[in-house]
Amino acid sequence: MTEATLIRRACQGDGQAIRALYERYAPRVYAVVRRIAGDDDLAQDYAQEAWIRAIRALPTFRGDARFSTWLHRIAVNSALQALRKTETRQKREGPMPETIAVSPESSDVLLGDRLERALDQLPVRMRKVLILHDVEGYTHDEIGELLGVAPGTSKSQLFKARGKMRTLLQALTAPNGQEEVEAWSI
Template identity: 60%
Template structure:
């Protein structure tokens, strides 16, 4: 049975069709959110579950203008990005609870690099970050990304070029005040 037939059955309340769609596509949804969650498996599971809840609720609105997998991927990316923003807001409100006597062992070089990459990714405007992750990490083409984000492929190429250049600047050794004074790049105008 193809996805379109399963979608029609799921819209009519067939739990077996919903289960079949889940079994077919759960691995891909998890892989997408896992890349955005980093090393936190529990967080990736939460975001994947949230993506499925959103997808099932929105299933009646799926028009079939794009492939089901593209539509589902877009929901998964949005769920993960929403979860990340929520965590960042929450982390910004929480004060560290460590006393002065707490000591930390020096981090391994790869951990430091990972932290630098994470910080640099967080400083990218959301549109650039989405295109960078979807193209360079997930391996989507500019045409597929454009379809997912609702922009033309040329915009995706431009955003990817700017994102890579910005990452190079953010990761290069520079004095702290230079990084703070860096001009803000124009963010891609897409609301996903």
């Protein structure tokens, strides 16, 4: 079944079509919201919200952009908005630790896991910009629009985030982790 057919059927509430779209794009949606959320539990809520918004908005999808791009944008917007709400709530409820505890080291931890863990430990503002720019490939103009900041602010946050990320990765390097030593040591 073509994507256009799936979309048309999903618009009409066809559960099979929605499921097929979910199967196709869930990893992409989950990846971006997970990284923005920096937390597994939040990520699941954010991903669900993103899908609900996307399914609701399906009738407005005109096919000007690729469906994956359209869906991705909804996921990013939805996660950023949800994160803002979470941050506001956390501020009201009291300070949260800046970093998330790192699980115990093991020799077989992959480089990707280290990157993900370091991302989770970045302060939220830095994380958002770093993910949008370096992981998702957004421009500073697009990031400025998404986050409601000037492109210059996005740039400045990005450079700080890269430096902080580098420090975090070096700290996460296992003493005998040859892979990490090769990849990250100076």
